Amino acid sequence: MVVSRLHGGNTGSSCRLQMALAAMLGTVLLCTVMSKGAIPADTLSFRGNVKVLVGWVGHDFNEGRPPSGLSLEEATKVASDNFGNLMWALGARHLVDHNATELVNLLRPPFTLPGVHAVLMPTANLLTNLSMYKYFQGYTKVIATIARAQPPDTPILVIGIGTQVQFDDLRPSSTGTEAARLDVSRASEVQLPPEQVSFLKRVLASGGIITTRGRLTAAVITASGLPPPLPLGCPSLFLNHNPRLGARLQQKWDAVLRQRDPNLRLAITMPAVPGELEDFFRPIVQMLSDRIFKVFPNSVAILQTKRDIDTLDWFHERHDLYLREGRVRYYYDPQSWFDSLKSSFDFVFGFRIHGTMAGVASEVPGLVIATDLRIRELADSMIIPTIDMDKANLKPESFDLFDFIESVPSYGNKFDARRREVAKVYAREFKRLGVPLNPGIASIARLKDSELAAEEE
Incomplete structure (x- = not known):
């Protein structure tokens, strides 16, 4: 929707410093957890055939599209303080096949439901250096509580987790604003808080997966003594299913x-x-x-x-x-x-x-x-x-x-090749976990080298 500086339609958000944003995310989740009551009965009902029940820990899209014409202030109350976050959450939500799965919200006590086969947890800005943990403590406690509430054999899928380290944590800088190189060899200099390491161990113990937004976050996790996660980027990569x-x-x-x-x-x-x-x-x-x-x-x-x-x-x-x-x-x-x-x-x-x-x-x-x-x-x-x-x-x-x-180097043929590579990982892991994958992503995973070569011609 087109909006003026004060009025809008289906748009909006507020910016914080990176650390304040993380604190806000935790506060939002805490408020959601504490203020809402029991899960409505219709949340548990299936449409048509029985579907795989998947727990959802993220933005609630079930209430339908918000009304047009909201002011910026009104929009932030129904959507997000940063509307870019909606891309992340929507991408994660559409990793699954909605004809074969039923997503149920686990942000309310008791944070679990009978029959939930797996838990989908898109988690962007969380991991941080120990020195900055106070800004992430609330958010960490919320998702750790939800993870602990699940039965031990219910796999947890943490999607797109990232490090929220400052530039100075990885490279000396006079201003702290330089775009730091992805020097994964220095990842060990980031000391994750014990509570965050414990959360990651709980996810791995469930038999689930941890995907990261990139190589640096993967290296930080590995440097903390954990098995290498999957550096797959943001799930919004698959909001469009055009194979080319x-x-x-x-x-x-x-x-x-x-x-x-x-x-x-x-x-x-x-x-x-x-x-x-x-x-x-x-x-x-x-x-x-x-x-x-x-x-x-x-x-x-x-x-x-x-x-x-x-x-x-x-x-x-x-x-x-x-x-x-x-x-x-x-x-x-x-x-x-x-x-x-x-x-x-x-x-x-x-x-x-x-x-x-x-x-x-x-x-x-x-x-x-x-x-x-x-x-x-x-x-x-x-x-x-x-x-x-x-x-x-x-x-x-x-x-x-x-x-x-x-x-600036553009997309070229590397973009489609990388997308197919990531889709194959999702296809493999979702099959292992028994979670139906979105057919559009599955079709990208099935692309052959010859098809990509034909595309280049």
Whole structure:
């Protein structure tokens, strides 16, 4: 839905510092756990034939699509403080075959149900260095409590877990803002809190799986003495089941560079700007104002958090840029996000990995500028076009969008090959655990080398 800065339709969110976000996630889960009563009887009923009962620990999509026209404040109450989180949760939810499974919410006491065959637990920002554990303690306690409540032989599937370490935990930095290299050899320098190690051991003891958002998180877990997990990236990689999605994205990417159209329809995701780093991000905001929004009349700011409104204020107060209604949008319903991108945009450019993944799901090419370890790890794991912010030429006086796009390695044939590789792992593990896999993902897993080769031709 199109929204002004104060009013919206199926869009919205608020930005926190990374550590505060983790604390907020724990608070949200705790509030959900403590405030809701018994599970409604109709949650346990099956439609048609008996289905495999799978416990769900994540965003509740069962209440249907939220109403249009909500303000930003209203939207955050019905969706999420960061709408990018919806991509993660929806991707995890659609890993299963909904014709063969019934997902039941386990966020309410007693956190388990008779007959639950497995538990699906999408868990993004959790693992952290011991020094920062106080920000993650509440969230850790909630999911650990749910894990312990399950019968010992009920497999737990932790999907996409990631490290929330600071740059300084892995590499000395004068500012703490440099895009750190994925130097897995230094993963042992991250000391996980005992409570988090205990949670991971409980998952493994259940016979389930731990997938991580990338190699760095996998190395951190292994360095803590645990078996290697599965570095599969974000489950939103499979929101679109086109087996040749990468080829389609590459065609559109090439068309953008070939045409170099000043009327290019751009979806711009805002950088998350922590308050203490405003000076560092000031040139980035100026570049967006002077070299994107003032140059491309069909560029639109996509808000994912309430803090993004502060960036809009910067545009107005410091760069004499006021984006008219229609050039600022936010989406608090994933389907509205997909529909809008597919019908109204040619390219996604910006600083939010899940804004880029919404484009991937909508077959709209894009790139993400990695401002932190989380973005870099996810993008590398899924072969999403990316560049570290400290390597990118984002100078306001010289930035050229098309030259910049051309300088970033694009999807090529590696994206589809990687997606098939990840799909095969899901197919193998879901079969082992007796959890029906989404047929669209299964079809990607069955692709043969010859089919991918034909795609390249």
